[in-house]
Amino acid sequence: MKDINSEIFRAYDIRGIVGQDFDxxxxxxxxxxxxTWFLSKGWNRAVVGHDCRHSSPAYQAAITRGLNASGVDVLFLNLVPSPVLYFAARKLNYKAGVMITASHNPPEFNGFKIWGNDTTIHTDDIQQICQIMKSGNFAEGSGIASHHDIVPYYIEDLLSGIKIKRPVKIVLDGGNGAGGHIALKLLRQAGAEVIPLYCTPDGDFPNHHPDPVVEAYMGDLLKAVVEHGAEAGIGLDGDADRIGAVDENGRLMPGDRLLAIYAREMLSRKPGETVVADVKCSHLLFEDIEKHGGRQIMARTGHSIMKAKMAETGAGLGGEMSGHIFFADRFYGFDDGIYSALRLIEILAHEKQPLSKMLSDWPETFFTPELRIDCPEKIKFELVEKAAQRLAEEYNVIDIDGVRVVFEDGWALVRASNTQAALTLRFEASSAKRMEEIKGIIESLLDKLTHELTG
Known part of the structure; x- marks a missing residue:
């Protein structure tokens, strides 16, 4: 057996390289x-599913054997996207589950998202499982395993809550991930006219990296929207828990802009509702939520952490720059790229304005996408902590997740990535010149601190 590498037990999930970190x-x-951990909570049955990576079916069988050996009964779903596993847990009342997926990581990776109670677990709970594994003190038993095809029920349930007034023409890029074929079927049944791109699952991801919020990977979708005269393009990531949206002009929408469109629609029906957004989102989003009668909350980044914040605050909607959108309004509160696509099509069918014009009242600002810079795993958190201390001496800062520096005419974010040996940066300002100035302030400090920490 491979050694237990504590570093792959990350904040939101477990993720590593096949054959190197696990077998x-x-x-x-x-x-x-x-x-063993599930049973300590009183949960003696679990639902298990897997994405389309080549190692995933064998890993589903292996994790099922392990769960059964500990005395946990398993309902396995086979190939499904993450939100379908979450749906199965909710609708079939399973308090425990494991989704085998490395989301948008390259093909050589795989990983595990763990469902506990009513959401995916994170931080301390994941570390407890790591400690149990290191100890080797496992519960003993003889659980049983059975298969269930939940996908028809999932499609039926999602369609029952959505009313599309007219056919909407869209291009769907499944990224050869685990959800494209399901999304294609569901959106067509909903009444949309769908032009498919890469909707067949393929663990090699042969057409592009399955990350729908990175423009470099979405070139074919951007072109196809314009060529087909579509009203929008929709991209899914590897396990379909994230959405990327493209307007009718072939421009990729930032995640915070997309969240604002969802928020406006919900607040038109439910004034006073709460919307949670992560620290990477624009100040314009938080202002827009309040302007439209909502209550805004800024939260830490991370799909598991965001789901917990949604439950804690009773929010109707949440979202991240990365394209995780969480609907508790008319849905179950978890992140589902397929359901998010359905909600966007519903909005397009009702709105008279095209997607590109829905936020035309926002002032022009200049902003970067999420920027990732390599940073050694051993120093990344200390580096951000020291940066926060230095910046707080001179500027207003928000330190709920890394450090968000607030200037009069813009803002900057520095945080350690929880999934890579990297820092995540983002900048926004009232002019391109000022954005570069803010970027220079932050980057020069990070360079200085890196030299201090690495000698």
């Missing part, structure tokens, strides 16, 4: 560890 024996022991 089937390792995964079986992870199943025993999860089973």
């Amino acid at each position: 089937e024996e390792w995964v079986e022991n992870l199943g025993r560890s999860c089973g």
